[in-house]
Amino acid sequence: KAGVTQTPRYLIKTRGQQVTLSCSPISGHRSVSWYQQTPGQGLQFLFEYFSETQRNKGNFPGRFSGRQFSNSRSEMNVSTLELGDSALYLCASRTTLYQETQYFGPGTRLLVL
Amino acid sequence: GESVGLHLPTLSVQEGDNSIINCAYSNSASDYFIWYKQESGKGPQFIIDIRSNMDKRQGQRVTVLLNKTVKHLSLQIAATQPGDSAVYFCAENNKNAGNMLTFGGGTRLMVKP
Numbered sequence: 219k220a221g222v223t224q225t226p227r228y229l230i231k232t233r234g235q236q237v238t239l240s241c242s243p244i245s246g247h248r249s250v251s252w253y254q255q256t257p258g259q260g261l262q263f264l265f266e267y268f269s270e271t272q273r274n275k276g277n278f279p280g281r282f283s284g285r286q287f288s289n290s291r292s293e294m295n296v297s298t299l300e301l302g303d304s305a306l307y308l309c310a311s312r313t314t315l316y317q318e319t320q321y322f323g324p325g326t327r328l329l330v331l
Numbered sequence: 332g333e334s335v336g337l338h339l340p341t342l343s344v345q346e347g348d349n350s351i352i353n354c355a356y357s358n359s360a361s362d363y364f365i366w367y368k369q370e371s372g373k374g375p376q377f378i379i380d381i382r383s384n385m386d387k388r389q390g391q392r393v394t395v396l397l398n399k400t401v402k403h404l405s406l407q408i409a410a411t412q413p414g415d416s417a418v419y420f421c422a423e424n425n426k427n428a429g430n431m432l433t434f435g436g437g438t439r440l441m442v443k444p
Contacts, residue, residue: 222374251431261375261420261434274429308374318363318424320432322374 219245222311222323230329236297239326243290243311249273250292251320252284255306267292268315296328304330339418341439350408352438354421359402363424365432366395366406370417378406378419408440416442 223242231237243250251274252264263276267286284294290311296303306327310320344350356364362383367375381388381395381404388395394407404421418439422432 224374260436263431263433266429266431274431310374315430318430318432319365319377319380321377322367324372324374 222309222321224307224309224323224326226326227324228327228329230331231299232331233299233301235299236295237299237328238293238295239307239309239328241292241294241309241311241323243292243309244321247311247313247321248290249312249315249317250286250290251310251312252292252294253308253310254278255308255325256304261308264294266315273315299330301330304328339437339439341441343441343443344411346411346413346442346444348411350406350411350415350440350442352406352408352419352440354404354406354435354438356402356404356421356423356435357433358423358425359399360427361423361425361433364395364397364404365422365424366393366404367420367422368415368417369420369437375420411440411442413442413444416440 225240249268251266254262265284266274270286281297286292306325308325309323312320365380366378368378369375379390379393379395381397386397392409396405418437420437421435
């Protein structure tokens with residue numbers, strides 16, 4: 219089975235722009251979670267989607283949003299980018315909300331200048 | 332480039348030695364724990380998990396020990412190899428928090444040839 223895939227792998231944006239990241243979960247996995255990883259804060263949970271609905275949400279501002287499609291693929295969007303949004307954005311999938319184990323993709327490294 | 336923090340605790344071991352990576356978790360109600368390995372430029376990779384009704388679980392060259400009394404988790408890697416060099420994260424699952432994983436800060440393992 220193919221693993222979790224994320225596109226693009228690297229991205230450079232400037233402050234004030236917006237960005238959309240994409241994640242395709244493992245085949246058969248219906249839950250997709252997004253995390254932000256930075257040197258200072260470590261791995262922080264952004265949100266989780268299941269059956270096209272946001273089920274859990276972390277403590278991030280409304281500039282961070284996401285959605286999930288009927289094929290379980292997910293996108294996250296960050297509007298009005300700030301320098302502090304520079305991070306590795308990781309997507310993880312699991313079969314359902316009841317499975318504890320999450321499997322991660324390689325991440326998208328976002329640099330905001 | 333390196334995807335995790337510059338100020339992580341670091342464990343340096345000689346190739347062939349055994350490694351022990353420790354993790355303190357926060358929630359006594361957590362009932363499931365995972366260890367992930369993250370190599371430079373990659374997403375976290377599942378290594379091994381353990382449920383709270385166990386105190387030890389073994390995999391291939393890895394063993395996880397759980398001490399619920401002091402809320403402590405450890406990962407033992409036997410005959411450490413250069414390919415084991417990475418950052419290791421423990422994560423705890425809290426069913427009362429939407430069955431979500433909470434991650435520790437990570438430990439960097441460096442293997443000297």
